[in-house]
Amino acid sequence: MSPRTTNQVKKIREERIEEIMNSALEVFAENGYLSSSISKVAQHAGISKGLLYNYFKSKDELVKEIIVKGLNSLIKDVKLHENITISEDQFVFFVHRSFKSIQSNLKFWKLYYNLIMQPPVLALIADDIWQYVMPFMNILINYYTKKGVENPEAEARALIAMLDGVGLDYISDPKNFPINEVEKIIIKKFK
Amino acid sequence: MSPRTTNQVKKIREERIEEIMNSALEVFAENGYLSSSISKVAQHAGISKGLLYNYFKSKDELVKEIIVKGLNSLIKDVKLHENITISEDQFVFFVHRSFKSIQSNLKFWKLYYNLIMQPPVLALIADDIWQYVMPFMNILINYYTKKGVENPEAEARALIAMLDGVGLDYISDPKNFPINEVEKIIIKKFK
Amino acid sequence: MSPRTTNQVKKIREERIEEIMNSALEVFAENGYLSSSISKVAQHAGISKGLLYNYFKSKDELVKEIIVKGLNSLIKDVKLHENITISEDQFVFFVHRSFKSIQSNLKFWKLYYNLIMQPPVLALIADDIWQYVMPFMNILINYYTKKGVENPEAEARALIAMLDGVGLDYISDPKNFPINEVEKIIIKKFK
Amino acid sequence: MSPRTTNQVKKIREERIEEIMNSALEVFAENGYLSSSISKVAQHAGISKGLLYNYFKSKDELVKEIIVKGLNSLIKDVKLHENITISEDQFVFFVHRSFKSIQSNLKFWKLYYNLIMQPPVLALIADDIWQYVMPFMNILINYYTKKGVENPEAEARALIAMLDGVGLDYISDPKNFPINEVEKIIIKKFK
DNA sequence: CATGAATGAGAGTTCATTCAT
DNA sequence: AATGAATGAACTCTCATTCAT
Known part of the structure; x- marks a missing residue:
């Protein structure tokens, strides 16, 4: 007692x-x-x-903490935060982990896309998101530069857009979206 | 008088x-x-x-009419509604027009992505959207089937996701997104 | 021309x-x-x-004119406005005409009861109604006084209430209300 | 604390x-x-x-609860809900209680008559009202059948109309309406 | 005589947030 | 630590009335 x-x-x-x-x-x-x-x-x-x-202390703070927690968890999952240059295997692993994350954290991603599409709410989390996306972007640019593609930044932007689009379409209709097949196609095209 | x-x-x-x-x-x-x-x-x-x-009649009706008008305008722009099978040139033209549409109707697409990410509001326009997306999907599946790719449906889904992702990323930051370069990359990869 | x-x-x-x-x-x-x-x-x-x-000149004036017109028409129908004393036959005729009026001017009476039950609207027509009801009241009191009933005013009030009640119930359910039978009962009881 | x-x-x-x-x-x-x-x-x-x-939940729900409460209270007052056949004394008691209810719940009855005369609002409470009126009607028909009157249903309808009319006229001018005298007259006529 | 575009006040309702208990 | 009563601002929507044409 x-x-x-x-x-x-x-x-x-x-x-x-x-x-x-x-x-x-x-x-x-x-x-x-x-x-x-x-x-x-x-x-x-x-x-x-x-x-x-x-x-x-407010509804906004609640959602913000949910998002921060989710992003941190994602960073841990894809394990890219330590490196600056990655091998092709690591690239494939990164894409694969991203796909897994969408599937296993469906609710988080639904909320995520819901928020970033609403300007006044996005303002709450925009900074956190950039802190998370920027390192990825740099790693990818680095990766594509080493591969010698014509326009590494555009290539990186295209891949990130691709992943965003998959996220968007998958959460809209998880049952019918052929996520595993799409993963294979993307890895083949963007590797 | x-x-x-x-x-x-x-x-x-x-x-x-x-x-x-x-x-x-x-x-x-x-x-x-x-x-x-x-x-x-x-x-x-x-x-x-x-x-x-x-x-x-209502706020909902107002937004619905905006969306229907925008989708009709898009269909006219990409000129795919008549055909069921398309050539490679037509494919390239379709992707190109989609990119142009995003740039010239930026506000419409901001609203569009805003709406589809909000479950209670999406219900208003879900039917209209499917009526518009379905024909595209079928044309693309048909296109990839004729090209003999391994999984035509997944390939079509991947392309649409790609376009969705570009839309999403472009509207978030139109000034910095290298949309023309990304267009070239996509056409090369998905053609 | x-x-x-x-x-x-x-x-x-x-x-x-x-x-x-x-x-x-x-x-x-x-x-x-x-x-x-x-x-x-x-x-x-x-x-x-x-x-x-x-x-x-206003919605209120419109409805007021409708009511005044209806009341005038009713006064003409029951033909009581000239006399001050009436015979039993005239009494029966008066009741009968009142019943006929309810049936042939159903819409008017619906509106009438709708209005008198709404204080702020009643104010518009209260004066007109009293101008119409008062003479009836006096004739009836006179009638019952001559008949030697115990309390002529209460008797007159009871009859008018009876007619009001029939009006109310008939307009609420004109198809099922046995208006002719009720008329007979009332004449027997109040004559 | x-x-x-x-x-x-x-x-x-x-x-x-x-x-x-x-x-x-x-x-x-x-x-x-x-x-x-x-x-x-x-x-x-x-x-x-x-x-x-x-x-x-809404203005409609508020008024509905007020009406239901009032009707329940009335049913309790007139104590007719248990019986199906009533004696003359019980009949007199019922009429008397109805008159008392009008006087002691003046505001309730003002609202009641206000509502039943407004078609779109009546819809809210029509069912509740029928549930309350029907048993009365049946008891009265039964009563008049046993008394051997010519047309028991019309007689019952006439009485209810009478009570409605008294209600209507009393609430319009409670100070001048000779309610106690009218009660006596009605009991004499309808007993 | 005739139209309906236009207004403005006020209706019913919702909800993030505060606070006494 | 815990409740939900209480608020007030903002919301969507309606409607009698006016007025330029």
Whole structure:
């Protein structure tokens, strides 16, 4: 019956935050950010609106933290953050991991595309996104420069657009989009 | 003193509808559909809220008419609606026209991608979009089948995703996206 | 091709006013006064809103004129306005005519009851109604006084309430209300 | 510091609902349903518009609950719901209670008659009303059948019309309507 | 005489956020 | 830590009325 230590309290708090974020992600992904009320989010998480504001100081902050967490997790997944030059195998691995991420984090990507398409909301996360995309871009430019293609930057931009388009189309219709076959085609064309 | 003729009235009506749709497109493209109030749209068009509702039954109907008009204009531009099989030249022409459309109708495409990423709003236009995409898809599958590629449907899906991705990335940063170079790369890879 | 005389013009105007009032009565009776927009009324009459305001200076004035016209017509029907004392036969005739009026002017009575139940609208016509009801009341009190009933005023009030109630119930469900049988019962009880 | 208990919250909620319904009844009875804005209702209740919507889904739902509550209260008052056949004493009691109800729930009846005379609003409550009126009707038909009157259904309809008419006339001018005398007359005539 | 484009005030409703408990 | 009552601003939409033509 000893009082909880500061650490215990902190851990409980973090777990609760985690739960709320996961729950909110589901609501946002399903209905879109702007169309999801805080009431719905709190209800889906099984808590009161008041308590939600105890953990997040606004709706915007809540979604921002969800996005930051998702991007960090993605960076960890594709394992590109350490290198500046990559081999062809690493390139293939990167593309493959990107495809896997879309499939295993469907809800996150639904929210992601929902947000970046809404200018006033995008403003909240634009910086975070650039911090994540820029290193990729540089690695890819580097990769294509070494391969000696005509216009490495355009080639990198094209690949990133390709991945964005796959994301967009896959989340719109995950059941029918032939994602594995499309992956093969892309690797063949862009390798 | 004499009342306006039917033709005069009709002309005023058509002009106003045109004005409102153009004005609304600008506001919607800039701020996103959900974040744009009818007040803002009316103000931007220089008219009262009430008058807007004289011409459009609802905000939803307004945006739907904008989208339908834009899609029809696109179909006319790419000139694919008559054929079922296309030559390589026609393919190149189609991709080229798609790229031109993105550049010349930037606002429309901003709105388009804004809408399809918002589940409750997408419902309004999903049918119209499918009516437009399906024929393209079939023509492309047909094209790749004739070319003898391994998986024509996946190849077609990949191309459409590619175009979607270019649209997405271009509208996010039109000044820096090397759209002409990317066009060349895509034509080379997907032709 | 001679220009129309002032009288012709006046007659045309009156006919038009008549048409509009009849048309408006239909709309008001069907949907209720407050729920009927001027647009609907004008559309149903086959004219423009502007023209309607040429004949009636407001929605309130339009409905007021409809009511006044209906009440005058009722007074003419029951033919009680000249007498102050009536015989039993005249009493029966009066009740009978009241019942006939309800049936033949169903729409008018629908509107009438709709209006008197809405305080802010009732204010428009309250005076007219009292001018019409008061003479009836006096005649009835006189009638019951001569018959030697215990409380002539209450008896008169009860009869008028009875007629009001029949009106109310009949217009609510004209097909099933046994109006002729009810008439017989009332005459027997109140004669 | 401690959060409110579930019971405290429930009590606040019930009290607020009661307050709002009473306050709304006053406003609706005074001005009519359609002419009463939610702003007015909230203001009269001393709360914000937003809070009203915390307790009632819509203006329509609010008025519907007021009507249902009033009808239930009436059913309890006249105590007819258990029997199918009634004695003359019970009949007199029923009429008497109906008269008492009109006097003690004047505002409710003002609203009631206001609503049933407005076609689009009547639709909201028509079912509830029929559920209440039908049993009365059957009991009365039964009563008059046993008494051996010529046309029991018409007799019952006439009585109900009579009561409706009294209601109508009493609420229009409660101070001058001789309700107690009228009650005696009706009981004598319809018993 | 006749039109309907145009307005502006106000309607019902939603919702992020605050705060007493 | 936890609740949901409470607010107020902003939202979409309606409509009686006016007025240029």
